[in-house]
Amino acid sequence: MRSKRSFDFVKTSPFFLSISAVILLIGLVFVGIFGMNYGIDFSSGTSVDVTTSKTLDEAQVKEFLNKQQLGDYTLAPGEKRESIRFKTALDENQEKQFKADFQAALDPNASFEINIVDVDIAKEQETNALIGLAVASLGIMIYVSIRFEWRFALGAIISTVYDALFVICMFSIFRLEVNLPFILAVLTIIGYSINDTIVIFDRIRENLRFAKIKSHADLERLVNDSIWQTLARSINTVITVLIAAVCLFIFGGESIKLFSLAMIFGLASGAYSSIFIASQIWLFLKKKQPIKKVAVKPQSANTP
Template structure:
């Protein structure tokens, strides 16, 4: 049913599921201890993007912000387009915002422009709640879609692989304390959509091959899954490489505001390709092999 020279994905299912479980446990522990570095979208505060016609020195602007005594902040400077992004932990008052702008104009660039976004705690909690609800609705919709189109075993396998994809990206952002904001949530939802599309392609081929397969032993299911993965592998690899090229270009050449979005996409796309091949189909295989094999009647086995 398959060439012996080809790698057997199904026979190596336990190894990949064990590796995935270990990665998940490490991610849970890391997230539990380190937590997430919420941006102002989810933790309140003020974001200020400064665009200048003159080069921005990160050391000098850091000293300037320290002298303003506005509290804790994070600073990112892009010298390529003379932009600086400042994230203040606390929401600035109108007087603090006015003074900071006036002082910057006086010390650095009178023509500098500012884009300010202030989020109070109530709005931050509401956005955090809405993001969680949106992700939950997306997962429920995927379960219903896959259950109707395929069967419950496919649905469980798909959801577990999607949870792995989303949690893998979250764990990476937790370990490296990267900022989690609304673009991050958009990236996770995009990754979920991409991953389920890739998974459904493999599931569709498994279902098609299952229609014509003569299953006599559990090992026949291994061969069927392995054959289905190899039949869709080129398509999966080509798709993920194409999308990854676009995501990497956004990360390298994009502005500061979309770099973390692009990074989340890169990590999630790689994880989605992995989970579709090594997790989703293997979980379905595990459940399917638990099902008793229907014996083919003697007449049906001998007559065409």
């Protein structure tokens, strides 16, 4: 059934693709120059989570940390909880001294959860995270190739890679901390994005079975109509998941805020890329294939 909507996703896709390329280029420049703000999961350091019996003044906590002279640190204050990340790995004596000084200066009833990551473990976790992302991308390509065709698979993998790079670039531009929950968020985004893409691809394939394609304009119309037919479902899904992600970001603990923020970036990008990247790449590749012309049998002349 042909859509009567006026907005043409296919005709406007070059504009949106140009914007996507510019955003991605700026982000990759940031990544190349400034790198990522790795947390201690991917760089050596010490994570100290302090549960206090009262809410502490942030300025007072910073003054205490500066006096400790344990190197660079980041502080994420919360209600009766202080999350501290040191760039260096504390030894056993420094750890004991820090606990004693904190209890003496700020809260005698404070309890501590300390995690230390050395250089070798950090490098191993970074390698495993990259392998996980690569395996996930390869699995997606194989799955889509088997279920659909290679053109669909290529469009899906390019849009999925775009979603992952978009989130990475946003974290680099805003200097947000990259840790293991961030990797989990990227993998979740990949799954969401490919699901949204396959919904559109499935509708394109279904419409293609019954359509009479005589020109490239017919292909463009088919893709545009397929997107419109699945748009309501895509919007409802992304809004539902976004509401959950925003609630986690606002009301969740400090440990889950960056995960939620990565999800927000990725969900918006996933819905966008399924429409303006994945389906448009399939259309571009499909146009390279010669259109099969249906042979018309000549009618026999009526004999008198």
